[in-house]
Amino acid sequence: MRSPYLFWSSRQSAVISLVGALFGLGMVFILSYQVSSSYNAEVQRSRQGTETLAQVLEGQLSSALRETDLVLHDLAQRLNEADVAKADLGETRNKELQGLLLDKLALIRQADNIALVNPQAAMTHRALDTTGGEGLIDRDYFAMIRDNPFQERVYSRLVVANDAQKQGIVVARRYEKSDNQFGGLVVASLTTQYFDRLLGTIDVGHNGNILLLDDHMGIIASYPKRKNAAVFKPDANMVAQLNNGSLTGTQLVQSRTDSATRQTSYRLIAGTPFVIIVSVSSEDYLAHWRDATIYYLLGGGALLCMALLMTYFFWRSHRLARNLQQKEIKLNASEARFRQMIETTPVALVLAKLPDYFITYVNQRAADLFDMPQAAALSMRAFELYLNRLDFMDQVERLHDGKTIRAVEMRLQRHSGEPFWGSVSLSEVNTSESSTVVLGIVDITERKQMESELQRRATTDSLSGLYNRAHFMETANQELARAQRYARPLSLLMVDIDHFKRINDTYGHDVGDKAIRALSDICRGVLRDVDLLARLGGEEFAALLPETPRAQAFNVAERLRLAIEANCIITDDGQEVRFTSSIGITELRANDPLVDDLLKRADTALYYSKHHGRNRVSIAEEIDEHGNTQV
Structure with missing residues (x-):
């Protein structure tokens, strides 16, 4: 008699066949899903890659331009009016000036030359006597910085005819004479050689592109430089919107050209009219996916064949399945x-x-x-x-x-x-x-x-939004140590609202709070981003000015005092409230171990302003021990 375990009915065979077919369909679905998911992952990875690369390049270029500007700022502090205005200063001074320019040029690897331009837009001196540098800065940009005393610096595109190696960026900084009149420019140029080092080694694929454009769509740098490199036309409207501020951050655009899709990231270099563009083509970033898809399909077909074979062997192994049924039940329960x-x-x-x-x-x-x-x-x-x-x-x-x-x-x-x-x-x-x-x-x-x-909350004053006293003391001591280590100038301002108690008593504490917030906003508007600003307590504020000598700090304090004097607060019932401020200034000395010493001297100068009419700026170094100004 045939064993019942070896005999299969037609119904059992049909069920197993149906199961095999469903399993095959499931394999096809999983394979399709895998291909789709891997495709989306590759696209997402390429999008993130272009965004990240654009952000990294923007950070590197922005850092290079800031470094160049700081060196030019330091150079401007060491020049006199004749250095910029005249080309012939005598053999001795010309050599000294040439050496100074070369020393500054050595500090910025990205620049290939530093030059001085007089108020008539003529170059008077330069670090290296290279050819083709006579038209270093565009006339329109020159007029812009010449006619606007608040335009400290300008960035422009450098283009020298018939010399591709001289295309690049010009960083120009305003030089003012002792009477605060326009005295010329201190200029540095960053050429293609620098961009070759920064961008030329980045691999964006055979059809990818990296571009650096100015605000007029002029190409400053373009990579790769292969003769057969894919031609890419950037979106002029996107560049214009980034420059006029209607768009910010990294802008990712997907476009379709010919038989390929492009992922393009646009990012404005902060503080400049330049836009960095990173574009990759699906011909490149999907190449690996296409190869992988072929393997997936081959693997899926093999798995499908294996599934059919497994169905067959499952049909043949029915007797073993019955014997192992109890063990399977236990295993399933455990699982x-x-x-x-x-x-x-x-x-x-x-x-x-x-x-x-x-x-x-x-x-x-x-x-x-x-x-x-x-x-x-x-x-x-x-x-x-x-x-x-x-x-x-x-x-x-x-x-x-x-x-x-x-x-x-x-x-x-x-x-x-x-x-x-x-x-x-x-x-x-x-x-x-x-x-x-x-x-x-x-x-x-x-x-x-x-x-x-x-x-x-631990570092910020809740009313003014500025740093609090504890954070100011900690950060200021670090900045003071840095300035002493490198022998750099540094000044400290202390600002106090005049008759602040009278404002509180007359109009109420809410108007006093408005005065403190208004003073905070004015200070943020007048001072630089690198300056450390804090509310020490009550109506008293302090500002640490790195890279700022005493005379320049006095000019800053005067601008701040005038801005405060011109400000007006409107109360809830429509009254206009005006107030003034007293300011004390001191400069870093070689024997100052901590910022406390500067605060004491600035506080002395502040109270000198308070006791001599208020609404004025006093310098601690000009006040003797008896409280009199030194002539």
């Missing part, structure tokens, strides 16, 4: 308990196999944390959950070295690209067949935001 335990744990868990780091499992907590379906994670690698891939690779390397990774605060990103903070723990599970990395993640974004808010 269900294990999954229930993982799914209900309050920690997001991610499992990734080594050495390719493909994610093999995420629990529902992790899927919710990264804002994606659990199935979507199976097409990703573990390092894609990190904002910076190198952070993950560094943790894995430490794990392989036997170090413990427990509750490390790390920047992660959700499936949409939104960054967040997580506390990450890593461990490695080894079996005879494979190794798996287990990630445990807890979202600590709210805690980090609270820490940031506490830090802000």
Whole structure:
């Protein structure tokens, strides 16, 4: 008699055939989903890559231009009016000036020359006697900085006819004579050689482009420089909107040209009319995806064939299945308990196999944390959950070295690209067949935001929005140490509202608070971004001015005093309230160990202003020990 375990009815055969067909369809669906997900991941990666590269290049160029401007500012402080106005100063002075220009040029690797331009737009001196530098700065830009005393610097495009190596950027800084009249320009040029070093080695693919444009769509630098490089036309409207301020930050544009799609990032270099553009083509960033898709299709076809074979062998192994049914039931129960335990744990868990780091499992907590379906994670690698891939690779390397990774605060990103903070723990599970990395993640974004808010409250005055006294003292001592180390000038201002008690008594404390906020806004508008401004308490403010000698600080204080005097506060009932200020100034001395000494001298000068009519500026170094000004 035939064993019932070896006999299959027609109904059982039909069921198994249907199961095999559904399994094949499921494989096709998973393969399609994998191809689509990998395509979207490649597109997203290229978008993020162009945005990041544009931000990095903008930061490097902005830093180079600021460094150049600081050197030109320092150079301007060392010149006299004749140095800029005349070309022939005598052999001795010409050599001294040539040496000074060469020394400053050596401080800025990105510049290829430094020159002095007189008020008639004629070049009087330059560090290097290179050819083609007579038209270093455009006449329109020259007139702009000449006619506007508030235009301290200007950036323009450098174009020298018939010399591609001399195209670049010009940084020009205003030089004022002792009577505050226009005395000429101190100019530095950054040519193609610098941009070749910065941009020429960046790989954006065979069809990619990196461009540096001015506000008139003039090309300052273009890479790559291959003869067969793809021609790319930037969006003039986007460049114009970035320059007029209607758009800010990094602007990502997707466009379709011929048979390819381009991802292009536009970013304005802060404080300049220049726009950095990074563009990549789908011919490049999808090349790997196309190759991978072919392998996926081949692999999927092989898996489908294997699935059919497995169905056949499953049909043939029915007898064994019946014998193993009880064991399978127990195994399923055990697996269900294990999954229930993982799914209900309050920690997001991610499992990734080594050495390719493909994610093999995420629990529902992790899927919710990264804002994606659990199935979507199976097409990703573990390092894609990190904002910076190198952070993950560094943790894995430490794990392989036997170090413990427990509750490390790390920047992660959700499936949409939104960054967040997580506390990450890593461990490695080894079996005879494979190794798996287990990630445990807890979202600590709210805690980090609270820490940031506490830090802000600890350093900021709540009424004025300026730094408080504690933060000012700490930061000012660091700046003072830097100035003494490099023998740089530094000045300190102390500002006090005149008759502040009378304002409170007459109009109320709310108007007094408005006066403090108004003074804060005026100080922010008059002082530079590099100046350290704080409210010390009550109506008393302090400002530390790096790279500023006493005479220049006096001019700044006078502008500040006049701005305060001209300001008007409107009360709730429509009354106009005006107030003045008294200001004390002091300069850094060689024997000043801490900022307290400068505060004491500035306070003395402040009270001198208070007791001699108010609404004035006094310099501590010009007041003797008896409280009289020195002639």
